[in-house]
Amino acid sequence: MLKGKHIILGITGGIAAYKSVSLLRLLVKAGAEVQVVITPAGKEFITPVTLSALSGKPVISEFFTANTGQWNSHVDIGLWADAMVIAPATASTIGKMANGVADNMLVTTYLSAKAPVFIAPAMDLDMMAHPSTTRNLATLRSWGNHIIEPATGELASHLMGRGRMEEPERIVEVLDRFFDTKDTLKGKKILITAGPTHEKIDPVRFIGNYSSGKMGYAIAEEAAARGAEVTLVSGPVEIAPRHESITLVKVESALEMLAACEEHFDSSDWAVMCAAVADYRPEHSASSKIKRGDKGDPMELRLVANPDIAATLGKRKRSGQLIAGFALETDNETDNAIGKLNRKNLDMIVLNSLRDKGAGFRTDTNKVSIITRGGERTDYPLKSKTEVASDILDTLLKL
Numbered sequence: 001m002l003k004g005k006h007i008i009l010g011i012t013g014g015i016a017a018y019k020s021v022s023l024l025r026l027l028v029k030a031g032a033e034v035q036v037v038i039t040p041a042g043k044e045f046i047t048p049v050t051l052s053a054l055s056g057k058p059v060i061s062e063f064f065t066a067n068t069g070q071w072n073s074h075v076d077i078g079l080w081a082d083a084m085v086i087a088p089a090t091a092s093t094i095g096k097m098a099n100g101v102a103d104n105m106l107v108t109t110y111l112s113a114k115a116p117v118f119i120a121p122a123m124d125l126d127m128m129a130h131p132s133t134t135r136n137l138a139t140l141r142s143w144g145n146h147i148i149e150p151a152t153g154e155l156a157s158h159l160m161g162r163g164r165m166e167e168p169e170r171i172v173e174v175l176d177r178f179f180d181t182k183d184t185l186k187g188k189k190i191l192i193t194a195g196p197t198h199e200k201i202d203p204v205r206f207i208g209n210y211s212s213g214k215m216g217y218a219i220a221e222e223a224a225a226r227g228a229e230v231t232l233v234s235g236p237v238e239i240a241p242r243h244e245s246i247t248l249v250k251v252e253s254a255l256e257m258l259a260a261c262e263e264h265f266d267s268s269d270w271a272v273m274c275a276a277v278a279d280y281r282p283e284h285s286a287s288s289k290i291k292r293g294d295k296g297d298p299m300e301l302r303l304v305a306n307p308d309i310a311a312t313l314g315k316r317k318r319s320g321q322l323i324a325g326f327a328l329e330t331d332n333e334t335d336n337a338i339g340k341l342n343r344k345n346l347d348m349i350v351l352n353s354l355r356d357k358g359a360g361f362r363t364d365t366n367k368v369s370i371i372t373r374g375g376e377r378t379d380y381p382l383k384s385k386t387e388v389a390s391d392i393l394d395t396l397l398k399l
């Protein structure tokens, strides 16, 4: 997929810069045209001569070429690129990128680039774990940059920990996959529910759950990145969608979520029901704050059942439409998931067990099994929620 692609390879000043040589080799071998942009510190670790010989292009580092005074246009390179990869990305460069500190050619190019950007951090474990790195990476991620997470292992300091730049082969795989899936959902309209619902008790209290919305939002981003038009019906969460092809419909309660889904389902090709919908709501919600009273008597709250949104859409589904559901289980996982698949007339169900470490609510990772209506089951290892999103969309595509 990389054949003929224009790639900017940004190299910064870290020990892992030696791996950039292999990365460059692999990219060129895969048929990509690579323009290396290196920071002044990067040149302390690796020489431009090696890089220009391998890429077949002069390496860009300064704003001006010293002997001719020729200006290197960061705008032109930024527009030329189909993708920009920064590997290794040091804490310093990540900080500059997140804060617009355009004091070198690499950061300036980053700020001008319209193409998708992939960042492979590499640093010592304490730098990696520092709140400033965490915050800067979160900022970059929130702008839609792809972070290629560093691995855990032995670092240049000989300490063991998280901060090793991902291997060049894996970085090439990420890029290849990006281009491979890019337009696979062009023309598809996808309805996604995400987050918890809040069921109002009174103006200041509600019944809710721990859902963060991360899984549903990851599916929305991945679907949009692949060319789909996404309607994201979301309960109250602290995150926001980034891709411009995602239309956000904010709701609070299960009843509001149902109404939004009913409005958008008929015009959708697929629905992915990722929300953790409250099964019950208070029968009455008080219009003013319920007072504690003097006696400290027990308080009774009568709950009534909420509609099952997935099942409602399942009944309405017309031929050609597909619905994916989720099952978050603690016991009897497989039977419960298959039960839900059939009861709600879904086409596939994503099972996650709360018994698996790193799976479920509020994490950035998930470990799932996907069971399709035809009874085919695939068990996946622990992955980032973005990768899980990709597996879910691939399964829907197959169906």
Ligand code: CTP
Residues within 6 Å of the ligand: 193, 254, 273, 274, 275, 276, 277, 278, 279, 306, 307, 308, 309, 310, 311, 324, 325, 326, 327, 328, 340, 344
């Ligand atoms: N779901 C829904 N509306 C509901 C409850 C669930 O759309 N009122 C959807 C969820 O988004 C998910 C699937 O149905 O895709 C299964 O949700 P889950 O909470 O696991 O199942 P329930 O049917 O609520 O069963 P239980 O709580 O007994 O496990």
